Amino acid sequence: MTTVDEATDTTPEIGRPRRRKEDRRLLTGRTRWTDNLILPGMVHLSLLRSPVAHATITTLDTDEARQAPGVVGVFTGRDLPEQGAMPTAWTVSEDMLTPELLPVSVGTVKHVGDIVAVVAATSKEAADDALELIDVDYDELPVVVDPLAARAEGSPLVHPELGTNVCATWGLDSVTLGTGGDAEEAIRAAEADPDQVVVRRTLRQNRITPAYMEPRSIVVDPTTEQVTLWSATQVPHIVRILMAMTQPIEEHELRVVAPDVGGGFGGKLQFTREEALVLLVARRLQVPCKYTESRTESMQSSHHARDQVQEMTIAARRDGTITALDVDLTADMGAYLGILTAGIPLLGGFVFNGIYKVPAYRFRCTDVFTHKVMTDAYRGAGKPEATFAIERMMDELAVELDLDPIEVRRRNWIGAEEFPYATAAGLTYDSGDYDQATDRALEMFRYDELRAEQQRRRETGDPVQLGIGVSTFVELSGLAPSRVLGGLNYGSGGWEHSSIRMLPTGKVEVVAGTTPHGQGHATAFAQIVSDELGIPFDDIILITGDTASSHKGMDTYGSRSLVVGGMAIVGAARKVVDKARPIAAHLLEANVDDLEFERGRFTVAGTDSGITIGEIALGTWLAHDLPDGIEPNLDSDCTFDPENFSFPTGTHLVAVEVDTQTGRVDLRDYVCVQDVGVVVNPMIVDGQVHGGLAQGIAQALYEEILYTEDGQLTTGTLADYLVPAASDLLPFRTDTTVTPSTTNTLGVKAVGETGTTAAPPAIVNGVLDALRPLGVEDITMPCTPLKVWTALQEAAARGGATDEGSPA
Numbered sequence: 001m002t003t004v005d006e007a008t009d010t011t012p013e014i015g016r017p018r019r020r021k022e023d024r025r026l027l028t029g030r031t032r033w034t035d036n037l038i039l040p041g042m043v044h045l046s047l048l049r050s051p052v053a054h055a056t057i058t059t060l061d062t063d064e065a066r067q068a069p070g071v072v073g074v075f076t077g078r079d080l081p082e083q084g085a086m087p088t089a090w091t092v093s094e095d096m097l098t099p100e101l102l103p104v105s106v107g108t109v110k111h112v113g114d115i116v117a118v119v120a121a122t123s124k125e126a127a128d129d130a131l132e133l134i135d136v137d138y139d140e141l142p143v144v145v146d147p148l149a150a151r152a153e154g155s156p157l158v159h160p161e162l163g164t165n166v167c168a169t170w171g172l173d174s175v176t177l178g179t180g181g182d183a184e185e186a187i188r189a190a191e192a193d194p195d196q197v198v199v200r201r202t203l204r205q206n207r208i209t210p211a212y213m214e215p216r217s218i219v220v221d222p223t224t225e226q227v228t229l230w231s232a233t234q235v236p237h238i239v240r241i242l243m244a245m246t247q248p249i250e251e252h253e254l255r256v257v258a259p260d261v262g263g264g265f266g267g268k269l270q271f272t273r274e275e276a277l278v279l280l281v282a283r284r285l286q287v288p289c290k291y292t293e294s295r296t297e298s299m300q301s302s303h304h305a306r307d308q309v310q311e312m313t314i315a316a317r318r319d320g321t322i323t324a325l326d327v328d329l330t331a332d333m334g335a336y337l338g339i340l341t342a343g344i345p346l347l348g349g350f351v352f353n354g355i356y357k358v359p360a361y362r363f364r365c366t367d368v369f370t371h372k373v374m375t376d377a378y379r380g381a382g383k384p385e386a387t388f389a390i391e392r393m394m395d396e397l398a399v400e401l402d403l404d405p406i407e408v409r410r411r412n413w414i415g416a417e418e419f420p421y422a423t424a425a426g427l428t429y430d431s432g433d434y435d436q437a438t439d440r441a442l443e444m445f446r447y448d449e450l451r452a453e454q455q456r457r458r459e460t461g462d463p464v465q466l467g468i469g470v471s472t473f474v475e476l477s478g479l480a481p482s483r484v485l486g487g488l489n490y491g492s493g494g495w496e497h498s499s500i501r502m503l504p505t506g507k508v509e510v511v512a513g514t515t516p517h518g519q520g521h522a523t524a525f526a527q528i529v530s531d532e533l534g535i536p537f538d539d540i541i542l543i544t545g546d547t548a549s550s551h552k553g554m555d556t557y558g559s560r561s562l563v564v565g566g567m568a569i570v571g572a573a574r575k576v577v578d579k580a581r582p583i584a585a586h587l588l589e590a591n592v593d594d595l596e597f598e599r600g601r602f603t604v605a606g607t608d609s610g611i612t613i614g615e616i617a618l619g620t621w622l623a624h625d626l627p628d629g630i631e632p633n634l635d636s637d638c639t640f641d642p643e644n645f646s647f648p649t650g651t652h653l654v655a656v657e658v659d660t661q662t663g664r665v666d667l668r669d670y671v672c673v674q675d676v677g678v679v680v681n682p683m684i685v686d687g688q689v690h691g692g693l694a695q696g697i698a699q700a701l702y703e704e705i706l707y708t709e710d711g712q713l714t715t716g717t718l719a720d721y722l723v724p725a726a727s728d729l730l731p732f733r734t735d736t737t738v739t740p741s742t743t744n745t746l747g748v749k750a751v752g753e754t755g756t757t758a759a760p761p762a763i764v765n766g767v768l769d770a771l772r773p774l775g776v777e778d779i780t781m782p783c784t785p786l787k788v789w790t791a792l793q794e795a796a797a798r799g800g801a802t803d804e805g806s807p808a
Contacts, residue, residue, distance in 0.1 A: 053711020070126030214262025305378030347382030469766025477750030478646030506614025513553020534600015559750030571638030663789030692755020
């Protein structure tokens with residue numbers, strides 16, 4: 001890769017592999033995390049959490065804790081009558097049931113980790129010690145943790161007052177949408193037609209957790225005119241408005257700051273009980289308060305993700321052409337609803353059809369409550385689950401028809417000449433070229449050579465079998481057109497806001513409504529502004545994450561920062577040029593229509609006469625010689641609302657080696673070719689893809705949140721929940737193809753969620769490809785050595801063949 005140092009000054013910034021300007025500060029620790037904050041007179045909070053999954057609280061005595069050394073306050077739910085119920089931002093259907101969730105529970109607990117009381121003390125140690133002095137008795141109640149069991153009649157009810165564990169039902173149908181035929185009718189016809197096949201599978205999405213590097217931390221200072229809340233959050237603007245809408249504080253009284261945030265991945269896309277609770281206690285005590293969760297608290301109370309049962313049915317002709325797709329989804333909400341919990345599975349409903357021409361489609365979703373931590377957004381948020389399902393089904397269809405998995409996909413995907421393409425799920429994909437990306441991936445992967453090696457290993461009975469996994473995907477990103485969100489009854493718009501401040505010295509401050517937590521905003525946004533205004537890259541700085549300086553924004557999630565936030569920056573920059581143009585014409589004594597603007601300089605057409613935008617900035621600040629009626633101000637802002645989603649695509653190919661004696665799965669090669677539209681910074685794109693791949697592979701091979709039947713979390717530490725290290729992965733081989741987006745001025749598409757979306761089905765397809773000759777038909781994620789070995793033994797017992805052995 002050519003470094004930026006080798007580029008010339010005339011090289012456009014967009015496309016340069018700039019090293020991230022923020023990394024030196026972040027990687028050397030010269031930064032500020034929320035937990036680093038120390039304020040005068042600050043007290044520390046510790047939370048008493050339920051050790052049982054479902055119970056009535058019969059005794060809650062805090063008297064001894066109140067007398068403990070250093071304690072300045074102890075609060076139960078009944079001690080905080082002012083606490084308001086936590087909100088949900090997405091009422092997905094008219095029948096949706098929303099149980100009350102208070103910052104501190106009153107009377108009952110619904111999952112292990114539910115908040116029972118809070119202690120405020122002069123040190124964290126004193127607060128922790130006082131927790132041990134609170135006397136609590138629990139009358140335990142029946143528990144349900146399996147989402148299918150929760151749907152069954154007679155199941156224990158998570159919220160008896162609701163009368164059911166079904167939170168909501170929702171669906172899509174190509175007949176109702178007017179986008180295709182009747183899926184049920186097409187499947188019935190296929191079952192009666194010898195020239196068609198019907199493949200049914202039940203797939204399982206394992207429950208996982210975002211496992212961000214920095215645990216959640218909150219500091220609230222109530223001692224100034226405007227209460228300031230610092231939080232390790234992805235969404236300071238959303239926290240501010242939801243706090244004002246649900247708790248006893250007005251919006252103008254509250255400032256929210258997201259300082260440097262150590263990872264989020266959707267796990268910090270939340271307005272949390274802890275944020276509300278710290279504010280309530282700080283205002284009650286009138287002193288600054290801090291709460292920082294432990295890793296165990298993070299595992300047991302921060303929201304989890306995925307956890308779905310997917311009943312999939314696909315019908316196709318014997319040449320492989322799909323005729324219908326039916327999806328019946330059961331999604332586990334956990335005990336409560338976060339701001340997006342109920343809607344996460346619905347996002348996937350729009351892309352279960354993937355990149356394929358599906359003539360008849362039906363999607364049904366049932367959201368259910370269980371006695372577990374709530375689920376909500378995690379990198380990809382509903383779309384990785386959908387991609388997993390359709391890509392697994394494409395492999396199952398290929399096996400059923402004895403076709404190569406690449407070939408069955410080619411026979412069904414949308415051709416490059418067919419864009420824009422209206423899908424059966426009601427979306428319009430703007431651009432793509434799946435053949436181009438796949439052909440490049442096959443070339444890099446040496447697909448035919450690996451297939452030949454696989455055959456040799458099978459023929460020789462090699463105990464280590466080779467599997468080849470395929471995943472071709474499309475991602476629904478760039479949340480989101482506000483009118484679409486309104487049609488889905490979502491509780492906010494999907495626009496984004498940005499401002500450009502032109503300083504008198506010709507430097508630029510970019511104020512963005514998106515909030516970074518590792519994405520490289522300061523670098524990529526500076527590159528965009530440099531090209532738009534002709535200002536040197538190093539003369540541009542980003543201001544973000546503070547509602548006092550960036551007063552308006554919808555924050556960062558759903559791969560929206562570039563394709564929505566970046567377009568707001570482009571719009572603001574172009575307004576700066578428009579405001580500068582009449583001033584330039586006046587100073588050059590030229591007609592506005594005769595001016596040309598390029599690389600930061602206005603020139604009069606056909607002459608050498610010109611002036612830089614930096615010179616105009618100084619002249620505007622001086623205001624000594626401006627045209628009549630012109631305001632002495634170049635600063636501009638823009639609120640951008642996208643017309644469509646962003647649809648990045650790509651092809652992932654993986655070679656896995658599976659030891660049939662131990663069940664161990666090793667990655668031998670991983671190739672992915674992404675189409676993310678025009679690339680602003682190749683280095684950032686590679687970093688985003690690599691990080692996404694690591695998390696997708698982690699779900700497929702390593703990570704899983706597990707509960708016992710009585711609701712006890714058994715993976716509550718990183719000793720039990722396996723987050724892979726670099727040594728567990730391999731060097732990824734990546735490339736990009738470019739089909740520019742037609743729905744934004746830069747032609748860019750999203751990238752942040754692509755690796756996480758495509759990797760799980762590629763890995764699982766590869767493992768099954770290695771083991772199908774031995775009779776293994778399915779393995780639920782994660783494909784651990786124990787699960788793989790057990791599947792081999794069960795296949796052998798059914799009549800397959802396997803070597804003797806035991807799991808490593």
